[in-house]
Amino acid sequence: MTGGVAALAGVAGWRSLQGADPDFRIPGPLRAVHETNEAIWSTLMRDDHLATEYPISEASVLRVNGLHGIRDDIDLDTWEITVLGPDGEQLGTHALDDIKALPWHEMTIEHKCIEGWSQVTNWQGARFSDFFALYQDRLPDDITHVFLQTPDGEYYVSVDMATMRHPQTLLAYDNFGEAISDRNGAPLRLATPLKYGIKQIKRIGSIQFRRDQGADYWGERGYDWYAGL
Amino acid sequence: MHWVNFPLLVIMLWSGFRIYWAEQEWAFGILEWEWFQFFPDWINEPLGFDRKLARGLAFHLSFAWLFVLNGLAYTAYTAWTGEWRKVVPSMRALKRVPATVLHDLGLRREAPAKAGYYNAAQQTSYTGIIMLGAVATATGFALFKPTQLSVLVTMFGGYSSARLIHFTASIVFILFFVVHIVQVARSGRHTFMAMVSGYELLTDERDRESTVV
Missing domain, CATH: 4.10.910 (30s ribosomal protein s13; domain 2)
Structure with missing residues (x-):
C-alpha cells in the first residue's frame, strides 16, 4: 500500500x-x-589549488573538436582584441604584441571535453589576471563575469571572475613553442583546466567585463552555465 | 531504501548512456577488428541515447545527489540497526561462495550450509553491490570535479581511468540486476512479496516479527 x-x-x-x-x-x-552545484563548488574553489600539471613529453597538440565562430578566414596581421566595460563602453584595443608583452607563462594540463574525452596538452601565453590588472583601476569593484566573443560573434562564452583570475587561466597564443594553429584558435584563445573545453573560446575578438553573467553559447543550448571542473 | 534504488539506478543508467553516447570510446576488439561495441546505433537510437548530452548531464548530475543521499541513508540505517551483520560475509562464508554458485547453476547437487539470513553468495554479491555503489559515487565525483577533487582522480589512476571504472560499474549494475531478478524469481513468491513490501511474514506465530529486507 x-x-x-x-x-x-x-x-x-x-x-x-x-x-x-x-x-x-x-x-x-x-x-x-x-546552479546549486555551482554555488557549492565555486565556494570550495581556491586560487592556490592548482590543476595537476604533466611533463610535456606526455602532451600532444589538442584535438580539434568544433569550429564554431572560426570558420571564416582571418587576417592575423590586422586582428585586434576589443575590451569593453560593463555598460558596453569601449575601454581599449590590443594587438597580439600587447598580450605578448605581459609576463609569459606555460602550463601542461589535461584538457577535458564535456563529451567525455580528455587529452594532456600544452599552452603558452599570458595570465588573464595580468591582463585584467591593466584595466582593474578603471573598472567598478562589482565585476563578476567576463564575456568573450569571436570576431564574427558566432561563438561566445561567459566565465566567472574567480576562474578568470586563477593563475592557470591563460590568454594563450602559443603551444609547444609554436603559434597556435588556426583551427585551435589563432591568434589568441582562452585556456584553463578549470573549465570544460566549451568555455575555452578560440580566436577571441572581444572581452567584456560584466556585473552579471552574460550570454553563453552552450549554456543557451542546455548545458550548465558554470561548466567548472 | 531498497526500492528507491531501482528507479534511481534506472535514471542514472539512462542519463549516463546519453552522456556515453557523446564519446563512445570503449569496445572489445582484436587489432582493427571490433567485435563488440557497447551501445551500437541500433540500441542508442530507439532508446533515445543519441544527441541528448546536455539533458543527460542535467538529469545525471541532479539525480546523483538523490543516489548519494539514499546510499548514505542505507548505510546509516544498517549501521544503526546492526543489520549489516546479515549482509557482510564472514571469512568462512567467503569460502563457501564457489559451492553456492555451483549449486545455483545446477552443477552441484548438495546445498551449501546457510551462512545466516542470506547465503554466502548472496552476502558476497550484496556487499559487493553496495561497494560498487560507493565506487560509482567516488569515480562520479572524480569525473564531476577533477580539478577540485584531484586526489580522487589520482586514486583511480587518472581521469580516463576513472571514467572507465565508472562506466564498468554501470555495466556491472545491469548484470547484477539481471541475476538478482532471476534469483528472486527462482526463490518463489514468498521472497518476492517480502522484497516488494520490505517486510517478511514468518509462519511461526511466536516468532512473528517484521524484518526489513
Missing part, C-alpha cells in the same frame, strides 16, 4: 519534472540543481 503510493508519487514527480518549464532547453528544476 505504502509502496504503491510511493510508486505513484514517483511517477507523478517524474512526469511533472519532464513537463516542467524549460530553462534554456532543460527542465527548470534541473537548471536549479546545476
Whole structure:
C-alpha cells in the first residue's frame, strides 16, 4: 500500500519534472540543481589549488573538436582584441604584441571535453589576471563575469571572475613553442583546466567585463552555465 | 531504501548512456577488428541515447545527489540497526561462495550450509553491490570535479581511468540486476512479496516479527 503510493508519487514527480518549464532547453528544476552545484563548488574553489600539471613529453597538440565562430578566414596581421566595460563602453584595443608583452607563462594540463574525452596538452601565453590588472583601476569593484566573443560573434562564452583570475587561466597564443594553429584558435584563445573545453573560446575578438553573467553559447543550448571542473 | 534504488539506478543508467553516447570510446576488439561495441546505433537510437548530452548531464548530475543521499541513508540505517551483520560475509562464508554458485547453476547437487539470513553468495554479491555503489559515487565525483577533487582522480589512476571504472560499474549494475531478478524469481513468491513490501511474514506465530529486507 505504502509502496504503491510511493510508486505513484514517483511517477507523478517524474512526469511533472519532464513537463516542467524549460530553462534554456532543460527542465527548470534541473537548471536549479546545476546552479546549486555551482554555488557549492565555486565556494570550495581556491586560487592556490592548482590543476595537476604533466611533463610535456606526455602532451600532444589538442584535438580539434568544433569550429564554431572560426570558420571564416582571418587576417592575423590586422586582428585586434576589443575590451569593453560593463555598460558596453569601449575601454581599449590590443594587438597580439600587447598580450605578448605581459609576463609569459606555460602550463601542461589535461584538457577535458564535456563529451567525455580528455587529452594532456600544452599552452603558452599570458595570465588573464595580468591582463585584467591593466584595466582593474578603471573598472567598478562589482565585476563578476567576463564575456568573450569571436570576431564574427558566432561563438561566445561567459566565465566567472574567480576562474578568470586563477593563475592557470591563460590568454594563450602559443603551444609547444609554436603559434597556435588556426583551427585551435589563432591568434589568441582562452585556456584553463578549470573549465570544460566549451568555455575555452578560440580566436577571441572581444572581452567584456560584466556585473552579471552574460550570454553563453552552450549554456543557451542546455548545458550548465558554470561548466567548472 | 531498497526500492528507491531501482528507479534511481534506472535514471542514472539512462542519463549516463546519453552522456556515453557523446564519446563512445570503449569496445572489445582484436587489432582493427571490433567485435563488440557497447551501445551500437541500433540500441542508442530507439532508446533515445543519441544527441541528448546536455539533458543527460542535467538529469545525471541532479539525480546523483538523490543516489548519494539514499546510499548514505542505507548505510546509516544498517549501521544503526546492526543489520549489516546479515549482509557482510564472514571469512568462512567467503569460502563457501564457489559451492553456492555451483549449486545455483545446477552443477552441484548438495546445498551449501546457510551462512545466516542470506547465503554466502548472496552476502558476497550484496556487499559487493553496495561497494560498487560507493565506487560509482567516488569515480562520479572524480569525473564531476577533477580539478577540485584531484586526489580522487589520482586514486583511480587518472581521469580516463576513472571514467572507465565508472562506466564498468554501470555495466556491472545491469548484470547484477539481471541475476538478482532471476534469483528472486527462482526463490518463489514468498521472497518476492517480502522484497516488494520490505517486510517478511514468518509462519511461526511466536516468532512473528517484521524484518526489513
